[in-house]
Amino acid sequence: MTEDRQDTKNRLLDAAENLFSHKGFEEVSIRELAGAADVNVAAVNYHFQGKDNLYREVIRRRFIIQRDRTLAAIGRVLTENNGKPPLDSLIRSIVSLYLDASLSPKQDGAFLKLIVRESHSNGDHATPLFFKEMVAPVFRTFSNALMQARPRLEQEQVDWIIASIIGQIHHFIMRWQKRQSFPEDSEALQIMLNAFPALGLPVEEYIQEVTRHITQFSKAAIDTLYPEVSP
């Protein structure tokens, strides 16, 4: 029984993650969910006491994984450089981690769309959870690491820098998602590709190019605005 319990519960969680991340909370019905997981419609309410709770569980499960990966990645860059990480290594590790997790089909797939979606959505389905368990720790750690890389930076300056970096990451993730959602021969897609040809690349190269751009763009801005004193 505990065998089957975990089975249906996990099948539901897996299906939910898939569907939610591709279509969003509202756009996925319980019947669709149940169909994909091959369980009865009542299972959602039996095991999770409602759709909202299932969504929260999905988000939590993934958030924790990604949060831990992020903290680990930042920690790695720090220790590898004895507490004084190069700025570009730091930025690159964050950017590529999020792009990878969001876009790469080889990874866990599109699950990080959940995060982007959640941070842009208005629903209160999981927002408090999202902020408390995910945003806050990652922000603090990244913020501290940036101040290790550039000790003369003040907290407020770091806040602005992080906002600009995150904004770019989100935007390039969204662009890719949008690109994928268009029919291959649609006029809108043509316009999009014309305005931004990189969207025609394969995923891996897109991730690579975006990572390169955000990293060098942001580093250049930081170096110019807040120059290090020469030793």
Next chain:
Amino acid sequence: MTEDRQDTKNRLLDAAENLFSHKGFEEVSIRELAGAADVNVAAVNYHFQGKDNLYREVIRRRFIIQRDRTLAAIGRVLTENNGKPPLDSLIRSIVSLYLDASLSPKQDGAFLKLIVRESHSNGDHATPLFFKEMVAPVFRTFSNALMQARPRLEQEQVDWIIASIIGQIHHFIMRWQKRQSFPEDSEALQIMLNAFPALGLPVEEYIQEVTRHITQFSKAAIDTLYPEVSP
């Protein structure tokens, strides 16, 4: 009759713009719409043949205004500087125009949320229209202006730069919206304000600060990555 026709139709359009921009397409019901405009529920279908079409009309009406304002603003910066606009003036005019139109209550209010929402949404309610009539012309014009400001820039480099600027704009708009959606005493709001104190400012100052930051951040990056040749 043509008097009343315009009256109910416009009342509906106005109410729709208000509600759609604050709550999004799905979250606004026809009954809510009709109630706010003080018309019968059937009016939407009578005058617009369905909710989708009403949404499209709302979007189009506002898109055209904002698009024309954008093109005019860029044109102004160009002529004021004899075709060689300073980079920061160019960026600042775009950024402040979009922040103003999106956040300022004195202006048309929150209508530009529509654009941000639309460019991040998955629905096909108005996306092709959005791309063809709005994104394409604005992109082309902004792109050309940037190449006037920095003649050595190549098209592909400009594409990346614009993406970074737009990404930042969207992100700061979203942050403000999200901030507004939180209860004043919620824990999530505390976390948010702690990670980004500028959200505690009044709107006008927020717009001012964000404009300043995006402008100098982006200009610094461009100047460093693609330096001008000295004459």
Next chain:
DNA sequence: ACATAAATTAAACACAAGTTTGAATTCTGT
């Protein structure tokens, strides 16, 4: 092996959504 608890199922419920209907009202041109 059996009583009990857990889990699954098909069916129904309650509700809110967009839309349609057909009658009543208002406007328009003559």
Next chain:
DNA sequence: ACAGAATTCAAACTTGTGTTTAATTTATGT
């Protein structure tokens, strides 16, 4: 003033949603 068209209205229709129910099946502990 009147006929005909345009508009408004209350009400019903249709569909899809999340959830609940009550019966049935399956697993568990003794």
